[in-house]
Amino acid sequence: MRDISYRHLKFKNFTIEGFSRAAIQTFWRIPEFHLGFDLGALPWEFMGTQNWFISHTHLDHLAMLPNYVARRRMMKMSPPTIYLPENFVNLAAKLLKVWSHLDCGKFPCELVGLKPGDSVELSREIVVEAYPTSHRVDSLGYVVFHRRKKLLPEYLALPGEEICRLKNEGASITYEIKTPKVAYLGDSNQIGLDVNPIFYEAEVLITEMTFVEKRHQSGKIHKFGHIHLDDIVQRQEKFKNELIIASHFTARSTAEAIFRSVQEKLPDMLGGRLKLWL
Numbered sequence: 572m573r574d575i576s577y578r579h580l581k582f583k584n585f586t587i588e589g590f591s592r593a594a595i596q597t598f599w600r601i602p603e604f605h606l607g608f609d610l611g612a613l614p615w616e617f618m619g620t621q622n623w624f625i626s627h628t629h630l631d632h633l634a635m636l637p638n639y640v641a642r643r644r645m646m647k648m649s650p651p652t653i654y655l656p657e658n659f660v661n662l663a664a665k666l667l668k669v670w671s672h673l674d675c676g677k678f679p680c681e682l683v684g685l686k687p688g689d690s691v692e693l694s695r696e697i698v699v700e701a702y703p704t705s706h707r708v709d710s711l712g713y714v715v716f717h718r719r720k721k722l723l724p725e726y727l728a729l730p731g732e733e734i735c736r737l738k739n740e741g742a743s744i745t746y747e748i749k750t751p752k753v754a755y756l757g758d759s760n761q762i763g764l765d766v767n768p769i770f771y772e773a774e775v776l777i778t779e780m781t782f783v784e785k786r787h788q789s790g791k792i793h794k795f796g797h798i799h800l801d802d803i804v805q806r807q808e809k810f811k812n813e814l815i816i817a818s819h820f821t822a823r824s825t826a827e828a829i830f831r832s833v834q835e836k837l838p839d840m841l842g843g844r845l846k847l848w849l
């Protein structure tokens with residue numbers, strides 16, 4: 572059963588799934604990392620993902636929150652954890668309380684407030700960090716890191732038993748490598764990119780590009796906390812990402828106008844790395 576349509580793409584050893592259109596709905600997930608971004612809608616099969624990182628509280632990014640929590644309860648799954656900008660935790664808790672009266676049921680979940688610079692260890696390997704973005708309400712972007720430990724070069728030649736012995740003695744014989752796998756901008760104007768160089772470095776960048784057409788003026792767009800295609804064009808040399816998924820296009824532009832506008836200004840689609848999801 573597929574109740575809501577979305578796109579998906581296998582990249583290396585993980586999958587990016589989602590859909591985003593401004594004022595309609597935004598949701599993404601990476602099942603292998605057990606996490607998703609935003610809950611504007613939720614296909615039935617996404618329910619099994621237990622950790623969600625909310626970029627901001629606009630309706631098209633959060634409307635599905637009560638339903639998601641209730642579905643997991645109904646299916647006897649463990650309560651999920653929802654991370655969101657810290658100023659909105661109390662309001663989200665109130666919203667769930669109202670729904671628990673309306674729906675006559677419980678909404679078990681953990682709501683965790685985050686601010687820029689916070690870091691969440693989902694597992695030994697997967698760490699998510701929150702970054703400042705610039706929208707009309709408090710908002711966050713996220714970067715998912717894969718973390719692993721490597722042996723310090725001076726220990727590389729030692730036999731296995733010796734390394735084990737040193738480890739048991741508590742010697743620090745390793746160093747940490749953190750690879751930024753996926754960066755999620757959420758809704759933001761160009762400042763969200765400019766203040767977070769890590770967004771240009773992640774293997775995959777999921778960015779909003781709400782407006783693309785010439786008739787949409789970028790000054791006003793920035794004030795409302797969004798990005799125009801021209802912002803991407805101006806920064807094209809900065810993107811080191813292997814894959815850039817642009818989405819969250821305005822419903823005021825047709826699919827044809829979006830593809831035409833982007834191809835006009837970025838004919839090689841950033842060396843084939845830029846994909847438009849709409």
Ligand SMILES: [Zn+2]
Nearest residue numbers: 593594631758
């Ligand atoms: Zn939005």
Ligand SMILES: [Zn+2]
Nearest residue numbers: 627629706758
């Ligand atoms: Zn928004």
